[in-house]
Amino acid sequence: MNAAHIAQAREMMSSTVDKTKMYVDMDQSKAYADYRPRYSEEMFKAIVDYCKKTNPDLNLAVDLGCGPGMSTMGFAKYFKKVIGVDVSETQIACAPKDIPNLEFRVGYSDKLPFVKSGTVDLVCSGEAFNLMPQKETFAEADRILKPGGSIAIFGYDLPTSEQPEIAALIQNMFFTMIPYWPKESTQLFDKFQSVKIPYPDVTRNDDLKLKMTIKIEQFKGMMKSTWPVVAYSKEHPDEDFVGDVAKKITDVLEKTGTGPEFTICYNLFILMGHKPKH
Numbered sequence: 001m002n003a004a005h006i007a008q009a010r011e012m013m014s015s016t017v018d019k020t021k022m023y024v025d026m027d028q029s030k031a032y033a034d035y036r037p038r039y040s041e042e043m044f045k046a047i048v049d050y051c052k053k054t055n056p057d058l059n060l061a062v063d064l065g066c067g068p069g070m071s072t073m074g075f076a077k078y079f080k081k082v083i084g085v086d087v088s089e090t091q092i093a094c095a096p097k098d099i100p101n102l103e104f105r106v107g108y109s110d111k112l113p114f115v116k117s118g119t120v121d122l123v124c125s126g127e128a129f130n131l132m133p134q135k136e137t138f139a140e141a142d143r144i145l146k147p148g149g150s151i152a153i154f155g156y157d158l159p160t161s162e163q164p165e166i167a168a169l170i171q172n173m174f175f176t177m178i179p180y181w182p183k184e185s186t187q188l189f190d191k192f193q194s195v196k197i198p199y200p201d202v203t204r205n206d207d208l209k210l211k212m213t214i215k216i217e218q219f220k221g222m223m224k225s226t227w228p229v230v231a232y233s234k235e236h237p238d239e240d241f242v243g244d245v246a247k248k249i250t251d252v253l254e255k256t257g258t259g260p261e262f263t264i265c266y267n268l269f270i271l272m273g274h275k276p277k278h
């Protein structure tokens, strides 16, 4: 999306969505846990390498807006302990319970009383910073970070496909859903260009992609985990919105004879900053 498209989308988006209540439905959280994209090892490594530039310790990471933990899990092998925090009880209920150095808590990104000041090596947030009170969250991140610790804010934009007809169907689907997004979600469309980490030493990485080969059931699950689909479906209970798009994709797959699988691709973007040492 270019700047004009983003401005146009923003005009159509909602200013009344409660951003703390977009992921409070258990079916949606289960679909999130089962079907949302997994971040690549490359991404976790790029963030960890960045952390090590100013601070050799990898003791504690805190993941804000962790959802069911896909942004949290990848850090478990690098850090002694990772705390995932999310405002939604259903998201936290769907997070993994079998990884000993992961702890999940229901809470707000800008209120972390259970984390001591100056003890954290990395504060991160995946696909969630657009939903948070940003100034207050940065202030709380600054409180808990060690000098030389890092912030990493990452996310992915709207999905597309290598098969053009399928890409067009997906694009059209998201276009229909635009009025259901909160206005702040344009920050995902602009790849967090408008987010400024309040430290002098910052960088970004726009080189990574997420690419998956999926079947139609996975596509349906992924879409049912998104807020706009949940909101659209509540307003249009008689429509099978995702089912209708899925049927059209199935028709394309049958017509082209490419088999039951198709690609879904996302651009990944990471914004990183080091807290000054002094």
Ligand SMILES: C[S@@+](CC[C@H](N)C(=O)[O-])C[C@H]1O[C@@H](n2cnc3c(N)ncnc32)[C@H](O)[C@@H]1O
Residues within 6 Å of the ligand: 019, 020, 022, 023, 036, 064, 065, 066, 067, 068, 069, 070, 071, 085, 086, 087, 088, 091, 107, 108, 109, 110, 125, 126, 127, 128, 131, 132, 133
């Ligand atoms: C799109 S999900 C991202 C989940 C996961 N981090 C990922 O990368 O897939 C956004 C999450 O942010 C959470 N959230 C929204 N506002 C929040 C806040 N102020 N504090 C903590 N979590 C918040 C939502 O409940 C939701 O689970």
